[in-house]
Amino acid sequence: MWDYTNKVMDHFRNPRNVGTIENPDGVGDVGSLACGDALRLMFKLDNEKKKITDAKFQTFGCASAIASSSALTEMIKGMTLEEAGNVTNQNIADYLGGLPDQKMHCSVMGKEALEVAIENYHTGKCSKVILEGEVICKCFGVTRKEIEHVIQENDLHEVDDVMNYCKAGGGCGGCKPDIAEIITEVRAEMTPATEAPQRKMTIVEKVRLIEETIEREIRPALQKDGGDLDFVDLAGNKVVVSFRGMCAQCKSAQFTMKDVVEAKLREFVSKDIIVEEDKA
């Protein structure tokens, strides 16, 4: 026996809004009898087509499917379509005081029926994009988009979580490797790679890195042209250098070489380095 809340039991034993609506504004069918759960949701809007005045359902399923459908119809009455479109499966579960993990798919079915019904109102179609496309779980007819949707909306990490939320993987289990792959792909997109924070260099480390960079990247090129430079001082991000030889004699070289040195130090030491020439 599942550990249902009193509210779930109340909505299961006394379901609200069971039945159909004459000339509904939106109809959403999800699930299938072959998969053990099916839900038809209908709603009617007021004369200005702004708010849901009535909502009814017919369902075939377990206690939590009936309770979730009943709760959903109560929740959306009085809402605008925009507000109803923002109802999540977690809202439905919360309204009922929670659902066992293994029964969360009932709240997802309610949310999907609502999405389909709203789409039906806007487009006249009864199939939502999320329910179309490549079928990953053949036992329960669950599509890739549906799996991606429950992972994103409910922040799922494990194959068993996906099974609880949309039944995929709960039959022969043959689709579980595919579900695991989809979880990895979706989570990689959900968690943007963040750069590891860089530890601040000590002054000694910075001086050493400047000296190494000058030795390796700058001095050989200057010496080839008969010049050289000395690393004179470091104050914050300011690196003071002194040019020697050909570099010191060439008027334009001061400007040109300063830029070259600065570019190299910014590349290998720190982006905020400013190079100044020692005038002393």
Ligand code: FES
């Ligand atoms: S194909 Fe998904 S459980 Fe069988």
